[in-house]
Amino acid sequence: MNKLRMALIQLKVGSNKVLNISNARSMVLKASKEGANVVVLPECFNTPYGTAYFNDYAEEINSSEMGPTTLALSKMAKDAKVFLVGGSIPERAADSGQIYNTCTIWNDQGTLIGKHRKMHLFDIDVPGKITFKESDVLSPGNELTSFATPWGHIGVGICYDVRFPELAMIAARRGCFAMVYPGAFNMVTGPMHWEALMRARAIDNMIFVAGCSPARDLDFSYHAWGHSIVVGPKGDVKATCEFDETIVYADLDLAEIKEIRTNIPIYDQRRFDMYPDVSK
């Protein structure tokens, strides 16, 4: 169990929710036929990305009212027999009615094994270029997330969460071999930081890191950067793509983690005595 194939579905997402779900299903099944063990969908894969859409597309997840996207994710993981990091969808909390940007994670039996609510909301203002304020409609999650697979544990963050290195560091120190980020960077911060952040988190922690974006669609106001990517524990780009709809495959050999941690042993050289405020 030292090797696995990961597939990132760079899905073209439109305004038709039913179509978004059925396209996701076709591509997950296709990835499974190509031998993928862990499949990842992008951030907000059932809705166009934008605060104006989230309320209309929101669904409940952990309740008897489980919505159609969540039910479909369970079925696609089971039918494809893959571990599925189900991108994210706007989640309406059954108790409070608050909306979260939430990733559900499914095992190959279609059982829900994890749920990550985006912890850091994307509130930025780059004058003249991009202003976005998720907190107008979304609430932040308050939990770190990882899940078990036969290959080991994988940590999960959503998009803007990748800018906060603590998530990946804590996951790695708890033994995760990878961090996976469904994300939808844009045409301003995408070229500036997307690949660099993925590589930074990989190099910091000597783990695999994956970022899965939607495809770019110029019919909508938010233009995703695309460039879904898998980075190895040495910081090397294992696989990536441009901005059209596609599936990115990467074969991960977990022995690479041990190799780089042996060769460049920062992992055991940390001076926690000098920075006690950093989580161990």
Ligand SMILES: O=C(O)CCC(=O)C(=O)O
């Ligand atoms: O961090 C960025 O530049 C983009 C983040 C983003 O698009 C998101 O969190 O959805």
